[in-house]
Every structure is written in structure tokens, then in C-alpha cells.
Amino acid sequence: MHYKFEIQKKDGYFLITASGSIESLEDFVQVTESMRENANLLNCRRFLVDERAVAKTIDPHDLTVFAEAKIDSPTRMRVAVVYTPENLSKLRWMETIFHNRSLAYRQFSSFDEAEQWLMSSNAG
Numbered sequence: 112m113h114y115k116f117e118i119q120k121k122d123g124y125f126l127i128t129a130s131g132s133i134e135s136l137e138d139f140v141q142v143t144e145s146m147r148e149n150a151n152l153l154n155c156r157r158f159l160v161d162e163r164a165v166a167k168t169i170d171p172h173d174l175t176v177f178a179e180a181k182i183d184s185p186t187r188m189r190v191a192v193v194y195t196p197e198n199l200s201k202l203r204w205m206e207t208i209f210h211n212r213s214l215a216y217r218q219f220s221s222f223d224e225a226e227q228w229l230m231s232s233n234a235g
Contacts, residue, residue, distance in 0.1 A: 114142055114165065118149060124157035124229055125149060130164040136173035143177075150188055157229050159222070160192045171204055178212045189215040191225035 116129040127146070133139050150156050194202060199220050209216035219225035 114138060116142075116145075120153065120155070121159070123155075124159055124226075125153075125155055127158060127160045129160060129162050132166040132168070134168050136169060136177060139169055139174065139177060146188065146190075156187060157189045158191070159225055159229055160190060161222075162192050163195045163198070165198075167198070167202060167205075171208070174205060175208055178208050178214060181212070181214060187215065189229055190217075191229040192216070192218050193222055193225050194218055194220060196220050 114129060114131040114133055116127050119126045119128075125146075133142065146158055150158075199218055202218065206216060206218045217225070217228055219228070
């Protein structure tokens with residue numbers, strides 16, 4: 112995995128600025144486990160993730176298996192991801208997988224819209 116990120120604590124959420132690539136389910140699990148550790152450590156469940164400089168080539172079936180395993184997870188997080196417009200259209204299927212399993216995950220091309228959704232009371 113060549114995924115690097117920097118975490119900043121903001122008022123009510125973590126801002127993650129990332130670069131690199133996520134090429135497998137193992138890569139994706141490593142990233143989400145790191146997010147979960149930070150959520151538990153600092154008692155914050157909201158993440159705004161800037162992945163405009165990230166390439167994702169994860170298999171849709173693998174992501175579906177991952178999402179199925181997280182449905183009953185005790186650590187529920189709200190995640191808003193900002194992509195480039197090109198990646199947003201290519202990766203829209205990810206949002207569909209998570210949404211269909213009632214996981215609070217949305218994709219955006221605008222930071223303002225992402226933050227507004229993330230901080231709303233109905234962000235689920």
C-alpha cells in the first residue's frame with residue numbers, strides 16, 4: 112500500500128488529507144482501522160477525507176464483503192470523502208455499496224457540501 116495521510120483534529124471532526132493508492136481490500140482495511148483507532152482514542156466519529164490525490168483500484172466484490180462485515184460494528188463512523196470530479200463519477204459505486212448497508216458514507220466534489228453533510232444531525 113502506498114497510501115499516506117495526515118490527520119488534523121477540527122471542531123467536531125477529523126480532517127484527513129491523503130495521497131497515494133488503495134489497490135486491495137487489505138489496503139482499505141488498514142486505512143479504515145487507522146481511522147477507527149483515532150476515533151476511539153479521541154472520541155470522535157466524524158471524518159472528512161480529502162482523497163483528491165488518491166487512486167483506488169479496489170474490487171467492488173471485496174468492498175461489498177467489507178461493508179457487510181461492518182453493518183453491526185460497535186464503532187459507527189460518519190465519513191465524507193472529497194474526490195476529484197473524475198474520480199467521483201468513477202467511484203460512485205462505493206457510495207452505493209455503503210448506503211445500501213446503512214453505513215454513513217457519502218462522496219462529494221465540494222468541501223463545503225461534504226462538511227455540511229458531515230456535521231448535520233441526519234448524516235446517517
